[in-house]
Amino acid sequence: MTSDRIDENKGNSVWHTGFFSGKPLVVMSRAMMVQSVSERIAAAGEWGRCLRRGVASGLTSGFMAVLLLAGCAFGDPEIKTRVIEMEVAPGANGDDPIRVDIVLAHDPELVKQLVDLSASDWFRRRGELRLAFPTGITIASREVVPGQKGLRFDVPESAGEAIGAFVFAEYGTEGAHRARVDRLERFAVLLGPKDFSIEPRS
Incomplete structure (x- = not known):
């Protein structure tokens, strides 16, 4: 990724x-x-x-x-996030692929907006927010499929001094499908049938 x-x-x-x-x-x-x-x-x-x-x-x-x-x-502390793993349950999202975005925010105003966005709002407004915060946002995108495991994302040094980290997953079901994860150094995104959960790991 x-x-x-x-x-x-x-x-x-x-x-x-x-x-x-x-x-x-x-x-x-x-x-x-x-x-x-x-x-x-x-x-x-x-x-x-x-x-x-x-x-x-x-x-x-x-x-x-x-x-x-x-x-x-x-002030706003830098994120602790360094390693993100992903596991997708069999049959997740009605057995359809799931788009997952890991979003690192470098701007306090952007953080304020992201904390209230659902995943559907995020994917709809992603281009708009990139234009509004051209130097204040880093996005890592991945499309995963049901049953997929062993996925890993290492937060790059080039991400700089981000102050917020979020996960958005595009499910076909209703819900926020969003998590703020910047206080976790290493964790797994467990994508289940209708939503995902976050599991801290060492």
Whole structure:
């Protein structure tokens, strides 16, 4: 299945000293703050990816670093989703193929729309939403058939810093046929006769 600098201004590298509560206070310049932050990003995991966005935007003063960390803590977290498996029950969907879309949202406004969409609405509006959010959406599509097993989708690094992950399955029966899965790292989509379920896996 398929889907889609730190600028070190060395000219300003000057140390400043002072006192706070009777102890020496060292304030780093912008360039030194950038270097200090960048040296820690690689080992910071999800925090590192959040910090990287701020560093790339030039948010490297002490004050802005505090704002950046606050945003990472209370803003939209990145998805945990990494591996998605699929199993289709014999006779599922009246023994007809099922279209399945895995949708990664990079835009908070898109997430707000997706949480209320049924699968039928999603497949009807998919082209419209792609145009409305050209850089805010990643879609992996697959058509599966009843009885099919062993399907796997690995979320690519190119998916970037998505903040929402959804599964939509086009059944012929009524229902939402939608699931939000961004807090699950690995799971299986079990496509049954009239709907699907999500099974967390390790």
